[in-house]
Amino acid sequence: MNKVWLIMQREFLNRVQKKSFLITTILVPLIFPAVIGVLVYIMKKEAESAKADTVQVVDESGKFVFENSKRYTFVPLSMPLEQAKKAYNETKDFALLYIPPFDLSKPEGMMIYTKENPSIEKVGNLESILEDRIRDLKLETYKIDQETLKSLKVSVSLKQINLSDTGEEKSSNSQILYFLGFGLGILIYMFVLIYGIQIMQGVIDEKTSKIVEVIVSSVKPFQLMLGKIIGIASVGLLQFTIWIILITALSTGVLGYFGLKMPQQQAMEEVAKSMDNQEIKVAMEQQSSKATELFNNFFQLPLGKIAFVFVFYFLGGYLLYGALFAAVGSAVESMQESQQFQFPITLPLLIGYFGLFMFILRDPHGSVSFWLSVIPFTSPVAMVGRIGSGVPDWQLGLSMALLIGGFLFTTWIAGRIYRVGILMTGTKVSWKVLIKWFLMKA
Amino acid sequence: MNALIAKDVTKIYSEHTALDHVSITIPEQTIFGLLGPNGAGKTTLIRIINQIINADSGEVLIFGEKLRPNHIEIIGYLPEERGLYKKMKVGDQLLYLAQLKGLSRHDAMARIKVWLEKFEIKDWWHKKVEDLSKGMAQKVQFISTVLHEPKLIILDEPFSGFDPVNAQLITEKILELKANGSTIIFSTHRMETVESLCDHIALVNKSKKILEGPKKQVKESYRSNTFLIEHRGNHFTLPAEKYEIKEQTKIEEDLFSTTIKAAEGIKGNQVIRDLIDITELYSFQEKLPTMADIFIGLVKADGDEALRKHLQEV
Numbered sequence: 148m149n150k151v152w153l154i155m156q157r158e159f160l161n162r163v164q165k166k167s168f169l170i171t172t173i174l175v176p177l178i179f180p181a182v183i184g185v186l187v188y189i190m191k192k193e194a195e196s197a198k199a200d201t202v203q204v205v206d207e208s209g210k211f212v213f214e215n216s217k218r219y220t221f222v223p224l225s226m227p228l229e230q231a232k233k234a235y236n237e238t239k240d241f242a243l244l245y246i247p248p249f250d251l252s253k254p255e256g257m258m259i260y261t262k263e264n265p266s267i268e269k270v271g272n273l274e275s276i277l278e279d280r281i282r283d284l285k286l287e288t289y290k291i292d293q294e295t296l297k298s299l300k301v302s303v304s305l306k307q308i309n310l311s312d313t314g315e316e317k318s319s320n321s322q323i324l325y326f327l328g329f330g331l332g333i334l335i336y337m338f339v340l341i342y343g344i345q346i347m348q349g350v351i352d353e354k355t356s357k358i359v360e361v362i363v364s365s366v367k368p369f370q371l372m373l374g375k376i377i378g379i380a381s382v383g384l385l386q387f388t389i390w391i392i393l394i395t396a397l398s399t400g401v402l403g404y405f406g407l408k409m410p411q412q413q414a415m416e417e418v419a420k421s422m423d424n425q426e427i428k429v430a431m432e433q434q435s436s437k438a439t440e441l442f443n444n445f446f447q448l449p450l451g452k453i454a455f456v457f458v459f460y461f462l463g464g465y466l467l468y469g470a471l472f473a474a475v476g477s478a479v480e481s482m483q484e485s486q487q488f489q490f491p492i493t494l495p496l497l498i499g500y501f502g503l504f505m506f507i508l509r510d511p512h513g514s515v516s517f518w519l520s521v522i523p524f525t526s527p528v529a530m531v532g533r534i535g536s537g538v539p540d541w542q543l544g545l546s547m548a549l550l551i552g553g554f555l556f557t558t559w560i561a562g563r564i565y566r567v568g569i570l571m572t573g574t575k576v577s578w579k580v581l582i583k584w585f586l587m588k589a
Numbered sequence: 590m591n592a593l594i595a596k597d598v599t600k601i602y603s604e605h606t607a608l609d610h611v612s613i614t615i616p617e618q619t620i621f622g623l624l625g626p627n628g629a630g631k632t633t634l635i636r637i638i639n640q641i642i643n644a645d646s647g648e649v650l651i652f653g654e655k656l657r658p659n660h661i662e663i664i665g666y667l668p669e670e671r672g673l674y675k676k677m678k679v680g681d682q683l684l685y686l687a688q689l690k691g692l693s694r695h696d697a698m699a700r701i702k703v704w705l706e707k708f709e710i711k712d713w714w715h716k717k718v719e720d721l722s723k724g725m726a727q728k729v730q731f732i733s734t735v736l737h738e739p740k741l742i743i744l745d746e747p748f749s750g751f752d753p754v755n756a757q758l759i760t761e762k763i764l765e766l767k768a769n770g771s772t773i774i775f776s777t778h779r780m781e782t783v784e785s786l787c788d789h790i791a792l793v794n795k796s797k798k799i800l801e802g803p804k805k806q807v808k809e810s811y812r813s814n815t816f817l818i819e820h821r822g823n824h825f826t827l828p829a830e831k832y833e834i835k836e837q838t839k840i841e842e843d844l845f846s847t848t849i850k851a852a853e854g855i856k857g858n859q860v861i862r863d864l865i866d867i868t869e870l871y872s873f874q875e876k877l878p879t880m881a882d883i884f885i886g887l888v889k890a891d892g893d894e895a896l897r898k899h900l901q902e903v
Contacts, residue, residue: 153688161677357672361733364639364666365689367658570641583603588645 150366151374158349158378163385172386176393184404200241202273205231208248211280218272232260241265244273251288254281325508328532331457332503334387335527339464339496342383343472347485349375350476350569359569368566372477373558376469380462456534459547464527467554468496474561477568478576478584488581499525503532511536521546523553560585590652592617592741592772593638598647600633607633609796610647615774615789617652620767622787622804623776624880626888629793631776632669635743638774639666651741662691665739669746669776671730673718679729680714683736690737697736704732708758723750731759735766742766745776760786780881792884794891804880811883815850815876816860825867831855832863848876 162168199220204213205228213221224231228245235243243260257277259270286296350372353359362371475488502519510516511533519529520538526546530538567584574580593615600608608630615621625631636642638649640661649656651663673682680701687697705711708728718726727750735742747763748756763786767773775787783790783804790807792800800807815835821843827834832855835848851860857875864870878886 150689153685157685161674165676353674356675357668357670358674359672360641360668360670361666361672361686361730362689363641364664364668365661365686570636587603588643 151370151377154366154371154374155378155381158375159381162345162379162382168382168386172389173393176390176397179394179397200269201238203231203235203238203240203243204246205243206246208246210249210284211246211277213276219276235260236262241269242273246277251281251285324511324535327453327535328508328511329503331453331534332500332507332528332532335457335461335464335531336496336500338383338387338461339468339527340493342379342465343468343493344489345379345382346376346469347472347476347489348482349379350473350565351479351482351485354477354569354572355480363566363569368569369562372470372473372562372565376466376473380465380469383465453531453534456543457531460527460531460550463523463547463550463554464496467523467527467550467557468492470554470558470561474564474568474581477565478571478581480572484576495524496528499528503528507532511538517542521549523550526550526553563587590617591615591650592619592652593774594650595634595638596648596650598634598637598644598649600630600637600642600644606796608637608644611793611796611798612647613791613798613801615772617772618767618770619788620763620773620775620786622783622790623774623793624778624783624790624884625793626778630796631793632745634793635666635745635774635776638741638743639664659691662737663740665690665734665737665742667730667734667742667744667747669749671727671750673726673730673733675717675719677718678714679716679718679721682718683729683733686733687736690739692737700736700738701732704736707762708732724752724755727751728755731762735762739771741772741774743774743776746778747775748777748779748782780879780884783880790880792887794888799887799891800883807883808877808880811878811886812875813850813878814853814855815848816857816873817846817848817876818864818873819844819846819871820864821845821869821871825864827863827867832860844871 199215199218201220201222203222203224204211205224205226207228213219213223215221222240224234226234231243231245241261242265245258245260247256249255249257254277259265259273283296353362359371366374471492475485475492478488479485499519502515502525506513506515507519507529516529516533519525520533521542523546526549530543530546534543563585564581567587568576568581571584591614593613595611595613597610597612598608599606599610611630611634613623623631623634633642637644638651638656640656640658651660654660677685683701683704684694684697687701688694692700702711705713710725710728713721713725713729718729721729731747734744742763744763747759751759763773775782777783787804789802790800790804791798802810819840822845827849831852833850835850837845837847840846849860857873861870861873864873
């Protein structure tokens, strides 16, 4: 054990002391807030500098009263369309809106003239302004006054409650669960792949630099493999911990600097300011109470359990695949040569990754989700995707036990291939050769 | 006591037999030459001694004890294919390798300093291996092999990659280690090394040991009663039933060198007696077989035997 510790220590220190480690560990978290910061900055600048588009209006129906908003300034023209078109062409205005006289039951013939192709969004905006007005006019013809109209507008949001077997009620939120599952699943997928390949690279380096024969004359090949896998895992854990801390701190800092709350909230506030509209205020209050609820719901989740499960599958998945990557590294002599084996061993991981989107996040309790989160090769990604939605204890237990069994199994297989592979050079390796090595006596 | 005894060691890989009932005995505090052509099974035997692989049958005793995992701490192994961690500093690397051999950090530090001084490379501690020349890296590797003061040192082609000056330096260190009580196994094709350094030899060919013993004794047993003389005047005849003239070359005007093979039982003095009357003798020596002669002769003979066998089977 002492020797495994020595090997682990070397692997760890050797990587952590490298400049590249320092750079990636610091740069990656900087990139996130930097990207967010730049985007927010651009958005804000744009919002500040954006001038309202001027829309000239020829309203022959006489039914419309346009209110200027932050986005549009309406200029009513009292001239025939042909003349207006000529006049419009000489201005730099965004559009010319033409409304012919029309029957309320059949609002047709409205046109918009622009110099450039307008975005779908802008056309849609204008359309909804027109639709709203026409609907109001229609309602008026049914003798419904403004007050009644206002009171007609309601907003409903379903509060989700999970009823447990014991009848205990827990509020839940599928949105939070979705993003949590999504985020954790991707993290595990990335971690396994990135550090698995590092293991493979490390083994190839040892093999091609020929140091390996000296090392295995001091320690068992299995100890070397184990030390390497654990050493690299600790590098990964350290790096991820630093990333999470830095990203959280920096993101909070950047958002705070720009004085931002949630983007939605900001948009609502702006609208409210410009319109000073009672109903929107109400909606906003609803929205912000919803945000608080999201927040509360998040902390109502069994976070301790989720964290534990995440770390467990994080390590379990890494160990399971790490051993396989080590075996591949021991068999080949270059990264290129490793390609043919890399795909088959990462395929189950990939299946877990796609399963996360196709089944687990959509239907965390379906039978495909169950199997994906129980089979050890896919369970690391799948189970953390499911865990927030509440997984029965027996399923979690089964999955964990299978994962432990799974990595013991892959480590055993990998160890047998590894001990032969690291000393073999100049062999053209195929699956058949790997099987032969696996079966070989020590 | 014997440093190492291998008894009937056999190792079979799926396609071929790497070692076929090989037994050798290596006395303590000797330099033992393990000789043989490429692919004869030397490396397999060395790997078995180092417990990198296990023998299928037979046993290995180290200082009278059956091979155990902790024996690796008394063995120092320099493989033929040298290698170090390229990105690691010399000092850290030696420290790591010594600790893997069971030395404490503190002891390792002290010994590394001593050895770096011995090789006059004290200022290399912070150099990365990738910045060293091949010869420099070889020195570091040699140090890593002997740092833990192993009682049994296994050197696979130790002189490859060394210039003559450094080869001399390494030779000195090897003799020093032997004088201090270590037993050294040389695996090599270089016959001049064997000739000058080895006390005992074993010759392995085609997975089998075909010769073993003290070097002197081996050479004795391959004496062929052949003599090399230098003489003036090349006209002499020797009784054909007693002598066979193998080879004659002219050294300079009227000075010749002749190889004579005498019949069994005829000693050197008798040869001189017979020659002195018929030619003017300048020098006389018995022509002892070199290790290279023995090596090549045996391997060739072995090959022929195999060929004969093969033909018989066909």
